[in-house]
Amino acid sequence: MPESGNYMIAGYLVVAVIVVGYVVNLWRRGNESR
Amino acid sequence: MPDAASAGRQIRRGRVVTVIALLGLAALYVMALQFTPPERTMGLVQKLYYVHPPAAYAMQLAFLTTGFCSLLYLLLRDERFDLFAEASAEVGMVMGVIVVITGPIWGRPAWGVWWAWEPRLTFTVLELLVFGGYFALRGAIRDPAERAKFAAVLGLMALVLVPFNHLTVYYFASQHPEPVALRAGKPALPFEMLRTFLTGFGVFTVLYVGLAMQRYGIGARRAIQEATDA
Numbered sequence: 001m002p003e004s005g006n007y008m009i010a011g012y013l014v015v016a017v018i019v020v021g022y023v024v025n026l027w028r029r030g031n032e033s034r
Numbered sequence: 035m036p037d038a039a040s041a042g043r044q045i046r047r048g049r050v051v052t053v054i055a056l057l058g059l060a061a062l063y064v065m066a067l068q069f070t071p072p073e074r075t076m077g078l079v080q081k082l083y084y085v086h087p088p089a090a091y092a093m094q095l096a097f098l099t100t101g102f103c104s105l106l107y108l109l110l111r112d113e114r115f116d117l118f119a120e121a122s123a124e125v126g127m128v129m130g131v132i133v134v135i136t137g138p139i140w141g142r143p144a145w146g147v148w149w150a151w152e153p154r155l156t157f158t159v160l161e162l163l164v165f166g167g168y169f170a171l172r173g174a175i176r177d178p179a180e181r182a183k184f185a186a187v188l189g190l191m192a193l194v195l196v197p198f199n200h201l202t203v204y205y206f207a208s209q210h211p212e213p214v215a216l217r218a219g220k221p222a223l224p225f226e227m228l229r230t231f232l233t234g235f236g237v238f239t240v241l242y243v244g245l246a247m248q249r250y251g252i253g254a255r256r257a258i259q260e261a262t263d264a
Contacts, residue, residue, distance in 0.1 A: 004077035
């Protein structure tokens with residue numbers, strides 16, 4: 001079921017982008033406020 | 035009031051926990067995508083179950099923590115509870131964004147629509163709006179003690195939404211699936227799927243802890259700065 005697979009990939013990519021984005025954001029803020 | 039050294043320590047510890055959580059998340063991806071069989075009727079998109087419910091659980095955990103820290107702040111007036119309530123609410127918002135984006139991505143192929151205004155989804159949006167308001171309120175008050183007090187009242191009031199949201203699938207005619215593992219009786223999943231599902235919950239718990247610790251340290255530093263400027 002290739003179309004179903006596309007939705008799956010999109011979902012997993014969204015999770016990765018949001019988590020990594022927030023981790024980078026926190027990392028920067030952690031360095032800035034020093 | 036936490037001191038600068040302890041704030042720095044929280045950030046460093048939070049980073050270590052976050053890195054462990056990221057490794058766990060990568061392992062979860064490999065487990066879910068490579069080593070867990072696809073479900074028969076829904077196909078591959080069912081694999082979103084290994085990230086969407088754990089993120090929803092992390093969101094609920096974060097908002098519950100905000101509520102309890104708000105209550106403790108009102109009782110004890112210890113600034114650290116206010117700082118942790120804020121940190122937890124921010125992480126909860128991030129988890130909430132994951133939930134409301136991955137939900138429709140699953141819903142489109144499974145339900146045929148991106149979004150339905152049914153109780154669970156509506157309640158989740160409502161919860162995110164209330165916590166959005168929580169940050170708007172915090173941003174609008176300059177005095178730290180006043181801000182902590184008003185934010186704690188809102189955080190505590192918002193606490194009621196958390197269990198209610200969990201119960202929407204039982205109390206209303208909801209389209210949203212009911213819990214498959216955290217329910218009375220045995221989990222309705224074969225072992226290979228249950229293993230990955232529970233790993234997801236573990237990974238998101240560690241991720242929540244790491245992120246909230248870092249955010250707490252950042253908030254504590256800001257509070258120290260605010261006190262020095264005043």
